[in-house]
Amino acid sequence: MSAETLEFQVEARQLLQLVIHSIYSNKDVFLRELVSNASDALDKLRLAALRDDALGVDTSDLHIELAADPEARTLTVRDNGIGMSHDEVIQLIGTIANSGTAKFVQELKEAKDAKDSSAAENLIGQFGVGFYSSFMVADEVELVTRKAGEEHGTRWTSSGAGTYSLERVEEAPQGTSVTLKLRPADSDDQLHDYTAAWKIREIVKKYSDFITWPIRLQQETPEASAEPVNSMKALWARSRDEVSDEEYHELYKHISHDWLDPLEVVRLQAEGTFEYQALLFIPSHAPHDLYTQGYQRGVQLYVKRVFVMDDCEALMPPYLRFVKGVVDAADLSLNVSREILQQDRQIQLMRRRLAKKILATVKDLRAGDPEKYATLWREFGRVIKEGLLSDFDNRDAILTAASFASTHDAEQPTSLAQYVERMKEGQQHIYYLTGESRQSVEHSPHLEAFRAKGVEVLLLTDPVDELWVEAVPEFDGKQLRSVAKGELELDGETDQEQQEDREQRKQEFAALLGWMTEQLGAEVKEVRLSARLTVSPACVVTDTNDASPALEAMYRAMGQELPHAKRILELNPEHPLVAGLNRAHSDRPDDAAVTETAELLYGMALLAEGGQPAEPGRFLTLMANRLTHNL
Ligand SMILES: Nc1ncnc2c1ncn2[C@@H]1O[C@H](COP(=O)(O)OP(=O)(O)OP(=O)(O)O)[C@@H](O)[C@H]1O
Secondary structure (H helix, E strand, C coil): CCCCCCECCHHHHHHHEEEHHHCCCCCCHHHHHHHHHHHHHHHHHHHCCCCCCCCHHCCCCEEEEEECCCCCCCEEEEEECCCHHHHHHHHHHHCCCCCHHHHHHHHHHHHHCCCCHHHHHEEEEEECCHHHHHHHEEEEEEEEEEEECCEEEEEEEEECCCEEEEEEECCCCCCCEEEEEECCCCCCHHHHCCCCCCHHHHHHHHHHHCCCCCEEEEEECCHHHHHCCCCCCHHHHHHHHCCCCHHHHHHHHHCCCCCCCCEEEEEECCCCCCCEEEEECCCCCCCCCCCCCCCCCEEEEEEEEEEEEECCCCHCCCHHHCCCCEEEEEECCCCCHHHHHHHHHHHHHHHHHHHHHHHHHHHHHHHHHHHHHHHHHHHHHHHHHHHHHHHCCCCHHHHCCCCCCEEEEEEEEEEEEHHHHHCCCCCCCCEEECCCCHHHHHHCHHHHHHHCCCCCCECCCCCHHHHHHHHHCCCCCCCEEEEEECCCCCCCCHHHHHHHHHHHHHHHHHHHHHHHHHCCCCEEEEEEEECCCCCCCCCEEEECCCCCCCHHHHHCCCCCCCCCCCCEEEEEECCHHHHHHHHHHHHHHCCHHHHHHHHHHHHHHHCCCCCCCCCCHHHHHHHHHHHHHHH
């Protein structure tokens, strides 16, 4: 069969261009990526053979082989793993499945155009370019592969420009070999001589020592090739002081496909009836697709050092899906299925313990390394808060680990414990305000009385905040209370005098309030006086037991319709506009100007909280009318 020429998918082509003209300084990592892929392929083959007797493959000597030819300037990475079919080669090598690719490529291009090489390097580091990193060191790459169980193989070749060729190979060994036609060494560009045995050894030791398959370096004398370059020691089974941070970091990169170091390493050894070892990593940045459906969790399951399963969802609750690592359990079958794992009581206990350990680590970081903690919370706080809705057992641990923006400090987020410490005398509640952005909530009229009295309010602007505040009743015995809900009674200040004052005001405004409630009845359930406002004339609040508009919108987006709850319009009786409206209503109850002003007041209250009137056009016409009258 003759060769076919195919085009790379657009994003893949763009990414390749950026890799070829790479600004990524550490070129050595290409070998780590190829060895990592080869190791995964061996894991997959062993599992496939275990599950399917009929596959008929020889798994007695699974290994990775590195062969260099200094004359021809080639380096080959060969494995006798699972291999790829013709279609898989197109799918896996010719395209990039990652959903964030287009955005990543765009950002990378911008960084390159701006000649900002550190930003570009950082972006590549966050995304990882896997197999394509070969093109950092090679002019041409050839991949020959035969999938286990198939008869023919496939040869893929490319120089990394727009296209690649595919060709059927009648006789190919099972597995995959990748041959790089190396570019000339250039020490200025950190492009080393990758045909030198010492260099290859150095790279493998540094990046791939823990790989559980033998990595053999083919040399002139066959005897020398028998000894693997890597030690193959499972890092999770070794004690902490035997393993360097670098070794942990390289294992993390292999598991996660991240190119950056993890933020924190977490170890756990459980002994007793159900023995397991866990080596977990908290990444230093959130992946692009953390919030997309089907995001794969990165915890791998091993049974007695043998890889069993990738992204094992039974080992981590969904809100800790960003955690990567390895769990090695002693007493499971190699054939264990996902379904069995989900139901296994021991696994459930393990999952609970792992979650607790991660949360305890977050808490410890807060005290011991505030800078790391700040990064962690910035990157993953949003997803950890999802646990407040699903992990009842760990609710307190999550609340304790969490940070929130607050009116106390424009820059520094606060913990709930710190908030409670700062609570004013007589204050019984933890106050919060939810909204779309810090900017919109900070200017919300709902905060006015709190600001005036110096009472701190948490500013919650993640979508998940709307949900968990409904589900979490209290922290440390203090109830959480929205400043935009219900009747405001600032704690500890309902003294006799104020009560009387309020009663009198109510009577003065009773007629206006009754009339406005009727006028605006289609949209609001009540118009009343406010204790919240000191500057603005009006604001809208949600009744105590009703869902906020944001929550309603959220349920709608999830395909669930909540009954629409009308809200309450609150007026500030001290504001000249409200006082004037009250007078005008009692003097000229039938004047259209009074009706229009009442409607405008409601529209203004909606705008003040970042919303908008139901009919913005009508609002503007009324406003123009009123302004014209005043000229
Ligand atoms: N040696 C190999 N044997 C079998 N399949 C392979 C081999 N190398 C690559 N593949 C397949 O090609 C896919 C793409 O590889 P590539 O290195 O580009 O990305 P990745 O390893 O999935 O992720 P990342 O880009 O984050 O490193 C792999 O997921 C794997 O399915």
